[in-house]
Amino acid sequence: MNQLLQVSHLFRLLSKLILVGIIASVSLLTACNEKYAPMETVKQVELDRYLGKWYQVAFIPNSFQSMCIADTQAEYQLDDKDVRVINRCRTKDGGIEQANGIAKLVENSNNTKLRVSFFRPFYGNYWVLDLDPNYQWVLVGEPSRKYGWILSRTPQLDSAIQQSILKKAETLGYQRSQFQVSAQSNPLK
Template sequence: MTVLLRTLISALFVALSAPSLVYATTLELPTVSQLDLERYTGRWYEISRLPMWFERNCTGDITATYTLRADQRIHVVNRCGTKEGFISANGIAEMPDPKHPGQLRVRFAPDWLAWLPAVWGDYWIIDLDPQYRWVMVGAPNRSYLWILSRTPALDTTTVSSLKQKAAALGFNVDEMVNVTNAPQ
């Protein structure tokens, strides 16, 4: 692939993945004040999410697997079932400011684009079970929201409670997509 073609594809990726600037809210988005990265690593199952273009072909069995690296960054592997099989994406997550451990950022763009702020997406941990059994992650502009669990399903009471909290924080939970994952 030529350098020009790679640059054009990368620019398109950046333009499509940049958070929406249209939605604004006056509510601050609180995040967890403590995060143990080692406990956070491992496999998480997507339970519910706001619709997003990069998951448009996902039909179920959606997971995110996080592995802590020696440099304290997290290797990310997102995987989902599609009509044709499975697809996956590899990325990197990091904690830019240790004073705000719940405000991570993630990128799936190539390393050579890491210097561009637009390739990084907000991955803010809004709520986290003390035993790390479930987590709610979003973006301060309210364009992204996920409820994840360590198990393929999460009880409806917890999911409902998390959605209520998200709604109170300004997320449009009426649009959330519930995910079906195969039992373990």
């Protein structure tokens, strides 16, 4: 009798897990089919010039960066055909949080569109929307306009340049008020 109860409990648990999986799959497929206003990227990104360390100087707050209070940076390294992504930031308790991911170049995008994952098999869009000709700053976003970042090769970015980038973001359908300045007080080594 005890084994029958265990099997019954296991069956109910398995049924719930399958249902959650179906709901998650349908949600992901629905999200993939959402239509957004067109968004232009830059014409081309020279990947070897883009690689290296970038500092986050402004961003649209999001749940996956909620533990970060300062000194957020991203580093991109070539890893065969893909790009290794290493994001780091300072947390409230003074510790350092690190997330390792992978970015795959979108075919026929001239390296302007990538699909990034920190939680495989889930990937998100990473589009290069505006880029300094000398690769000193970049505006990154994605078609839903829920996420966006301004990155710089230095911890601080000239205010006039940052305002110009925010103006460009507005022309692409973002609202300037969505972006929050990132604290860069003690860059991570």
